[in-house]
Amino acid sequence: MENAKPVLNETAILQGNQNPTRWLAARLKGSRPALLLTLVSNLLSAGMVIAQAGLTATIIANVFPGGANLTDESHRLGLLLAILGMRALLTFSGEVSAHAIASRIKSDLRLDLFDHLLRLGPTAIQDERTAGLTTTALAGVESLEEWYSRFLPQLILAAFIPTAILLFVFPRDLLSGLILLITAPLLPLFMVLIGQTSERLTTKRWTALGRLGGFFLDSLQGLTTLKMAGRSRYWSGKLADANERYRTATMNVLRVTFLSALALELLATLSTAVVAVEIGLRLLDGSLEYQPALMILMLAPEFYLPLRQLGLRFHASRNGLSAAARILEILSIRPAGSSGSSTKFKSITPIRFESVSVRYPQRDRPALEDISFTIAPGERVAIIGPSGAGKSTLFNLLLGFLQPSNGHILIDGTDLNSLSLEAWRNRMAWVPQQPYLFNASLGENLRLGNPAANPSVVKEACRRAGLDELLTSLPEGLDTPIGEGGLRLSGGQVQRLALARAFLKPADLYLLDEAAAGLDPEAALELAGTLSATPAGKTVLVITHHLVGLSAFDRILQLSDGRLTGDQSSSAYLNQHNGASHAG
Numbered sequence: 001m002e003n004a005k006p007v008l009n010e011t012a013i014l015q016g017n018q019n020p021t022r023w024l025a026a027r028l029k030g031s032r033p034a035l036l037l038t039l040v041s042n043l044l045s046a047g048m049v050i051a052q053a054g055l056t057a058t059i060i061a062n063v064f065p066g067g068a069n070l071t072d073e074s075h076r077l078g079l080l081l082a083i084l085g086m087r088a089l090l091t092f093s094g095e096v097s098a099h100a101i102a103s104r105i106k107s108d109l110r111l112d113l114f115d116h117l118l119r120l121g122p123t124a125i126q127d128e129r130t131a132g133l134t135t136t137a138l139a140g141v142e143s144l145e146e147w148y149s150r151f152l153p154q155l156i157l158a159a160f161i162p163t164a165i166l167l168f169v170f171p172r173d174l175l176s177g178l179i180l181l182i183t184a185p186l187l188p189l190f191m192v193l194i195g196q197t198s199e200r201l202t203t204k205r206w207t208a209l210g211r212l213g214g215f216f217l218d219s220l221q222g223l224t225t226l227k228m229a230g231r232s233r234y235w236s237g238k239l240a241d242a243n244e245r246y247r248t249a250t251m252n253v254l255r256v257t258f259l260s261a262l263a264l265e266l267l268a269t270l271s272t273a274v275v276a277v278e279i280g281l282r283l284l285d286g287s288l289e290y291q292p293a294l295m296i297l298m299l300a301p302e303f304y305l306p307l308r309q310l311g312l313r314f315h316a317s318r319n320g321l322s323a324a325a326r327i328l329e330i331l332s333i334r335p336a337g338s339s340g341s342s343t344k345f346k347s348i349t350p351i352r353f354e355s356v357s358v359r360y361p362q363r364d365r366p367a368l369e370d371i372s373f374t375i376a377p378g379e380r381v382a383i384i385g386p387s388g389a390g391k392s393t394l395f396n397l398l399l400g401f402l403q404p405s406n407g408h409i410l411i412d413g414t415d416l417n418s419l420s421l422e423a424w425r426n427r428m429a430w431v432p433q434q435p436y437l438f439n440a441s442l443g444e445n446l447r448l449g450n451p452a453a454n455p456s457v458v459k460e461a462c463r464r465a466g467l468d469e470l471l472t473s474l475p476e477g478l479d480t481p482i483g484e485g486g487l488r489l490s491g492g493q494v495q496r497l498a499l500a501r502a503f504l505k506p507a508d509l510y511l512l513d514e515a516a517a518g519l520d521p522e523a524a525l526e527l528a529g530t531l532s533a534t535p536a537g538k539t540v541l542v543i544t545h546h547l548v549g550l551s552a553f554d555r556i557l558q559l560s561d562g563r564l565t566g567d568q569s570s571s572a573y574l575n576q577h578n579g580a581s582h583a584g
Helices: 020-063 070-124 130-142 144-169 174-183 186-221 223-229 232-284 290-331 391-399 421-425 442-446 455-464 468-473 491-504 521-532 570-583
Strands: 351-358 368-375 380-384 406-411 428-431 509-513 539-543 555-560 563-569
Touching: 020 070, 020 144, 020 290, 070 130, 070 144, 070 290, 130 144, 130 186, 130 290, 144 174, 144 290, 174 232, 174 290, 186 223, 186 232, 186 290, 223 232, 232 290, 351 391, 368 391, 368 406, 368 563, 380 391, 391 428, 391 509, 391 539, 428 491, 442 455, 442 491, 455 468, 455 491, 491 509, 555 570, 563 570
Parallel strands: 380 539, 380 555, 428 509, 509 539
Antiparallel strands: 351 368, 351 406, 555 563
16 A cells, blocks of 8 residues: 655655764755855855965064065055955854754754654654654754764865865975874864764764653643642652653763864874974975975864864754754654545445554454445445544544455445545544543634634524523623633533534544533433534544434444444334333
């Protein structure tokens, strides 16, 4: 069964042969103008470094050994100031363009991550912790700033400036050029050797951060339970332990970073000292002139400076690479939904299940096994059965969150896999067992399914869901904030709000998973009456444990242990059930 098109067509990612560094570099393709500006700025900066050293050496050589007056060198001093200003401007423009690249890529990547998570759906990421995904999408993506705005420009500088200095020094002093050439690789070598340890420790730190974030979110969401169970102090201790593990991991990374900085500084200082000693000895014996000797001596620190700074940026960028590896891991999760793009279907019914089976990984028993039935247009069908019978799995198939392990689901004669999931979902309304309400107003939560709905349509949907009484009791009406997850509402009110949201959406198929949850029998019976009043031609599927109100449905499907054990009219089912009750 084919999978949906991967985000950004990053086939290499999905094939698992892409590493974080190559992937980060590949995302630069959309920032070519800014990248070109960064390259040009750094290339010109290399020229400015040489020009600055050469002009400074010339001025000093003319004034001190040559005995010239500073006034005579005023034009060179003016030119030196201009070079210094140009170098500062080039550095500034390179940093600005690098930050622009980082900002654009971070923004695009967050959107790509969110889009990919939407494609995956809840089933594909059910083993992922919400806090871990949040940490990756926010802190993880933000940590890429260091790689794009610091490490990458410094890598370009480390390539341009030492190369330009070598090309300049070799024709003027072969010995100094050879010393620079031989000692230069030592800095990247030590950087890579220490970087291997740093990479391992940074990965541990990132893992510890994800665990700490998940633990903290769990603690916040379970505050009520912890207080009622009297386990607040115990849980605070566990949170402190998670925080200590993260602190230890962070300090280990910093320790390696500081040791690396010491090693690189020591190497650069010793290498500069070697150049200074050999130049000084040759100056004493007269085999080297003062002006070129001074210029090379001034260029030596500039030669090692980009390499030293690259080492520092290298370690700072490891956190971004660890985050990139985690982002790649998320992007590599293959969507389990339909890969089709066809939107050419006149009706979403009849819906036919043909020998459909579903098996979850690491489970011996199938969630659904050889299920076959047909739902006619406009039918109202109740799906009943004990917990674990496969009712929610059946809904996940229809929602496109799962694909059958065997069999086919046909929509108006067309396989669901060949249909566009977006077009398919736009024509259905869904109420889950635990509806999520956002930390917004009542009206904003209602209008998620139909943002353009006018107030009269909203009020009618509220009336049908039994929410009109609550609406009239609120002083701010639809503008009333309801808190995160509907904190300010009762369980029944949350369920009614979710129903009103579903009724507000112009849909052809209604999927209600335990729509009567949190409602008393009288309210459940009233809801059944509401469902029976759905417009003609609208198909309704309801998962329910309530026996009251079943007479409002046309058919009853019974599931047990993943098998379809009953398919009969509601009247036949109720007669059979009532007869069994009287016999008992």
